[in-house]
Amino acid sequence: MNCPYCGAEDARVVDSRPSDGGLAIRRRRECPVCGRRFTTYERPQLEPLMVTKRSGSQEAFNPDKLLRGLLLACEKRPVPTEELKRFAYRFEDQLDSPEISTEEIGRRAMAFLRELDEVAYIRFASVYREFDSVERFIEEIRRLGSEGKVASGEETNPEGG
Numbered sequence: 001m002n003c004p005y006c007g008a009e010d011a012r013v014v015d016s017r018p019s020d021g022g023l024a025i026r027r028r029r030e031c032p033v034c035g036r037r038f039t040t041y042e043r044p045q046l047e048p049l050m051v052t053k054r055s056g057s058q059e060a061f062n063p064d065k066l067l068r069g070l071l072l073a074c075e076k077r078p079v080p081t082e083e084l085k086r087f088a089y090r091f092e093d094q095l096d097s098p099e100i101s102t103e104e105i106g107r108r109a110m111a112f113l114r115e116l117d118e119v120a121y122i123r124f125a126s127v128y129r130e131f132d133s134v135e136r137f138i139e140e141i142r143r144l145g146s147e148g149k150v151a152s153g154e155e156t157n158p159e160g161g
Contacts, residue, residue: 001040003033003034003036004038006031006033006034006036008031008032008033010032012030014030015027019041020041020043020089023044024041024089025042026039026041027040027041027042048061048098049092049098049099050099051099051101051105052100052101052102053101054102058099061100061105063088063089066087066091066109067085069127070087070088070109070112070113070120071084072123073113073123073124073127074113074116074120074123077117077119077120078117079116079120083116087112091108109128110124110125110128118144122137122144
């Protein structure tokens with residue numbers, strides 16, 4: 001295992017224990033060169049979930065990639081990191097198919113964030129849906145606000161008044 005900080009090889013394991021209810025092994029490692037510590041997780045992968053990208057190419061699903069996107073959207077927001085990790089690392093468990101599109105991953109992530117934190121949802125949606133103007137942000141925020149008012153029983157005025 002290479003150190004993510006300095007790239008040195010052969011970081012040693014200082015602690016190892018079950019994680020995620022026994023579905024993974026958490027290993028605490030220490031770099032012999034820089035002395036920094038980091039954590040790795042080992043999970044069995046029976047049949048990899050394949051992600052179909054917009055270009056049509058496929059790659060194996062990487063929960064760390066999904067987690068990075070969620071963490072960026074939730075930066076400086078009062079969102080528990082553990083909840084984001086749980087969503088990302090258990091994402092595959094919720095699927096019946098061995099394939100999924102990037103669009104479906106994005107839709108599921110947005111639905112998750114929408115329930116968790118509306119600001120994080122808007123941030124994620126702006127990247128996922130490629131907002132190209134301030135008007136798109138405003139449109140999405142208005143839509144989010146009007147749906148929230150309808151759900152809470154408040155009346156909405158489509159003219160904004």
